[in-house]
Amino acid sequence: MAEQAGDPLFQSHDPIFDRKELLHVGHVPDEDRIVGRDDEIQSVAAEVGAITRGDPPNNVMIYGKTGTGKSLISRHVATRAQTAARDNEIDCGVLYVDCSEANTETRATRQLALSLKDQTGYQENIPLRGVGTMEYYQHIWGILEDFFDAIIVILDEIDKLDNSNILMQLSRAREAQKTDAYIGVIGISNKVKYRETLDERIDSSFGHRELFFHPYDASQLREIMRNREDAFQPEVLEGGTIELCAALAAKKHGDARKAIEILKEAGELARRTGSETVSESHIQQAQEVAEINRIEELTSGATVHAKLALYALASRIITGDRETHKTREIYERYVGICNMVTTDPITENGLYRQLKEQAFLGVIESEKTGGGRSQGSYLLHRLVTDPKHIIKAVRRDDSLKELPTYDQLTETGSATNNRDVDLSSFS
Ligand SMILES: Nc1ncnc2c1ncn2[C@@H]1O[C@H](COP(=O)(O)OP(=O)(O)O)[C@@H](O)[C@H]1O
Ligand SMILES: [Mg+2]
Structure with a gap:
């Protein structure tokens, strides 16, 4: 490397x-570098692949937990289909919409129209605001008319869309003579439960196949990470780190994203602390941080009441001796916590709905338990993660910093004098 001193404030070489x-x-x-997804690649290709021969594709819905390669495989297959189509002189566009960002029909159609324009020499101006869905559809049909024989539309995290009209519009477009282009939709959802509501949301015009992606096992996760070892400088990853990272991620539902995140976070930790290598202890610490990040991300759209409900459940688990708690028990603690952060509590029924939403997101699990017929049944809620991580994630919300920390909660069993925080509602 050339001996250029540069500003010593900035290292010229990343040691990790x-x-x-x-x-x-x-x-x-x-x-x-794609590992263990040959069958899934084949299956997705079989559904949309007709496009490459100038024939109508099938729509497909892909279900599976986070980090099982759904987004990756969809993009991979769509891009390959585009190339294969081009070889047959078929103009096939690929459009990707992240519906967790573009979560309304207007936003999604706007993004489709804009990225179609980006990919072509379309001259007309597409307004960013002040117009509705219909106008964006007009642009989409117009661009398809002028530039494409077919498109593959990937609607990622489709369950975040506030309605499913876009599925009907895209699948009926040819029939309704909006366009001659074939349109293949790949819908992706982390929530298998979305499947149950999908049939209610759409009519039969969105005919589609379903695919399920399964979690990776530890050996696949190891290979996924080995394939990216060159992200690190030579000799930096200590022996056993990838194995440990894979084992941790495999235990937490085989999430490849998480495995990679932990590896990256461990590297950053090593760099911050001036270590020359990444060790197993860096992986352990990184895993904790990654878990808190995940919870924070999952709950980022949640209301303050949902966060307080999670906090209430987590704190009950920490200060009590049970893993599962009834809605009523969570509610009682929640009301106490609302006082601490001077927030008006919502009703018990309202809180129940917030808990259901969190169960849908996968932060908690709720299970109906029958008392006898006369006693009626009730729900028991449990956390799917370490309560410590919930406490940390919730306290990252600026408005909830006053809540007791994990360490303060674990001390509530002992003497309660001399506290800077009033923990009386936690005993
Ligand atoms: N089979 C695989 N081979 C290599 N990397 C993978 C594989 N599956 C997932 N990954 C990587 O893991 C991360 C998460 O994958 P992603 O496709 O976003 O998962 P999902 O969409 O199912 O949540 C991405 O960084 C992706 O590149
Ligand atoms: Mg994804």
Whole structure:
């Protein structure tokens, strides 16, 4: 390397990472770095592949937990289909919409129209605001008319869309003579439960196949990470770190994103602390941080009441001796907590709905338990993660910093004098 001193404030050489971009969440690895998804690649290709021969594709819904490669495989297959179509002189566009961002029909159609324009020489101006869904559809049909024989539309995290009209519009477009282009939709959802509501949301015009992606096992996770080892400088990853990372992620529902995140976070931790290598202890610490991040992300759209409900459940688990708690028990503690942060509590029924939402997101699990016929049944809620992580994630919300920390909660069993926080409602 050339001996250019530069500003000593900035290191010219990263001692830990070499190609850190390989560990970024949105990074789409090359084909030869994709591990253990041959069957899934074949299946997705079988549904949309007709496009490459100039025939109508099937729509497909992909279900599976986070980090099972749904987004990756969809993009990978769509891009390959585009290339294969081009070889047959078919103009096939690929459109990707993250519906957790574009979560209304207007936003989604706007994004479709804009990225179609981006991919073509379409001249007309597409307004960013002040117009409705219909106008965006007009642009979409117009661009398809002028530039494409077919498009593949990936609607990722489709369950975040506030309505499913876009599915009907896209699947009926040819029939309704809006366009001659074939449209293949790949819908993706982390929530298998979405499947139950999908049939109610759409009519038969959105005919589709369903695919389920299963979690990775530890050996697949190891291989996924080995394939990205060159993100690090040589010799930096200590022996056993990838194995440990894979084992931790496999235990937490085989999530490849999480495995990669932990690896990256461990590297950053090593760098921050001036360590020359990444050790197993860095992986352990990184795993905790990653889990808190995950919870924070899952609950980021949640209301303050949902967060307080989670906090109430977590704190009951910490200060009590049971893993599961009734809605009523959570509610009682929640009301106490509302006082601490001077928030007006919502009703018990309202809180029950917030808990159901969290169960849907996968932060908690709720199970109906029958007392006898005369006693009626009730719900028992449990956390799917360490309560400590919930406490930390909830306290990251600026408005909830006054809540007791995990350490303060674990001390509530002992003497309660001399506290800077009033913990009386936790005993
Ligand atoms: N089979 C695989 N081979 C290599 N990397 C993978 C594989 N599956 C997932 N990944 C990586 O793991 C991360 C999460 O995958 P992603 O497709 O976003 O999961 P999902 O959409 O199911 O939540 C991404 O960084 C992706 O590149
Ligand atoms: Mg995804």
